Amino acid sequence: MTLTRSGATVVPAPLLYEASRRAIAQATKNLWPGRAAVLGPQRPSVTSYVCQVQVDGQQLYAKYGWLSASLVSILRGARGTWAEVLDAQEPYVKSADLLTRREHQHLEFLRELGRLRVCEPVGLHDGVLFTRAVAGMTLADELTARPWDTEALLDSVLLCLGELHCEAGAGYLRGAWPIAERGIVDVFARKFRGPDAPRYVADLGRGRILEDDRAAVVDLLGNAVRRLLRLTGAIRPRQRTAVFGDLKPEHVYLTGPRLTFIDPALQWAAGPEPDVAKLFGRTLLLGLCHNELRAERQITEGVGSALSRHGRDLRACDRAGRLREVMVLWLMDTVNILSTCLSAPAGLPLTGSQQALVSQARRIAAVAERVSGLLVGSASGLSLLDAVYHEVEHTALDLR
Known part of the structure; x- marks a missing residue:
């Protein structure tokens, strides 16, 4: 499916949001008939429609x-016109691989198991997942403060995940x-492999940032x-380890x-590197910012100190490869989220951090361009890590 230019839509945002709210309202009514229920406003999210319900x-x-697509992709036409999306949504909601069904299962x-404290799921109906609100501040807010x-x-986060990562x-x-x-890796491949990838990259930021900066x-x-794309060989094949999968500071309270x-997205991996990369990279x-x-x-x-200690704790025989994997995954995730925000249509609300x-x-x-250049070089292990962090600090300060 050919996508529109960034900032444009195939699927009208108001129709998508109204249909989402209708589905949530109906699911609320079916789960709690006769109960007083009030839907709050839409919460910023580039992946799913989220709102608070009392x-x-x-x-x-x-x-x-x-x-199973992001709101950005749906609005930009990755799954077809609004009529095509509606036709496909009904069987999807009833299917075994419904994403909210899998997330409910993970919770x-x-x-x-009691190995990890997660938010409480309170219901799943017609594709709508309900969870109890969590008290406290997010890790993102704590890091900022x-x-x-x-x-x-x-x-403290990696310590909590120790049993999951073994x-x-x-x-x-x-x-x-x-x-x-x-x-x-899956998100990166969907975005940047295939015939539509060059156009997708060329249109990033259109309508979001000034044209000189955009170029x-x-x-x-x-x-x-x-x-x-050349460095994907640094990612080891999935094997025996489980990872949380969507471990970003906003998902930890x-x-x-x-x-x-x-918001778990449990996956199989060769080691904890995907969680380490996303947590440290988003931090x-x-x-x-x-x-x-x-x-x-x-x-x-x-972040540099935490990652250095993580590297020192690894076995010397595979330290270099695993650190390189973390850094490749970190850059992939950085490019993923930046491109998602830059391609988000104007009608899609973004969080403050986005x-x-x-x-x-x-x-x-x-930063992504210069560090990717280092990663294709010959340095490895802790020496590569030192070089990467010197480049990050130098580039960020120069352009501040």
Whole structure:
């Protein structure tokens, strides 16, 4: 399916949002007949339609997705016209591979195992997943407020995931149906392989950023994408380890002394590298988009220290390969989220961090382009890590 230019739509946003709200309202009525229910406004999300629902005073969140695709893709025509999307949605909602059904399964499974504290699922009906609201601040908010604690905060997350990342964790989750389409490599391949990829890259940022900046961003990201496509050999085949899958700071809550995780996308991997890459990479983006230089440096240094220690803890025999894998995945995920935000139609609300990412697109694209150049070089292991972080700090400061 040929996509429209960035910023344009094939599927009208109001129709998509209204249909999503109708589905959520009907599912709420069916699950809790006769109960007082109020739907809140749409929450910013590029993947699914999300809103808060209050049922007899209880705060819940409702999530409704379309055809296992992001809202950005649906609006831009990746799954056809509005009529075609509607025709395909009804059987999709009833299908076994419904994404919200798999996410509901992951939440139930993790809660049953008790190995990881996750938000409570309270219902799944006609494709709508309901979860109980989680108290506390997200890790993203904590990092922004306490940038000097970056290293300790990241360590606490990986410590919680220790049992999931070992071979025993994979055994616990053997019955879970993975959400592989949310994997970093899978998303990157969908975006940047195939005949539509050059046009997709060429149209990034149209209607979102100034044309002079847009031309530079397209050039920088194009170089980074071409290198990353060559570097896919650094990603080891999926094997025995389970990973959380969508481990970004917005999906971790600090609830008192404990951490609570939301929106799992469990996948199989060769090791914890996909989780490490997404957690550390998205944290680094929070730093690069921070409005204070001191906070940016604190977050950047905290990520670097945490990743260096992670590297030192690896076996010497495979340290170099696993660190290179983390950095390739990190850059892929960075390019994935930046391109998603730059291609989002104007009618799709973005979070504050996503808006900041768009405003800093030229800096982020420059970092991705220069670091991808280092990754195709000969350096490896901790020496490569040191070189990468020197390049990140140098590039970000030059373009601030």
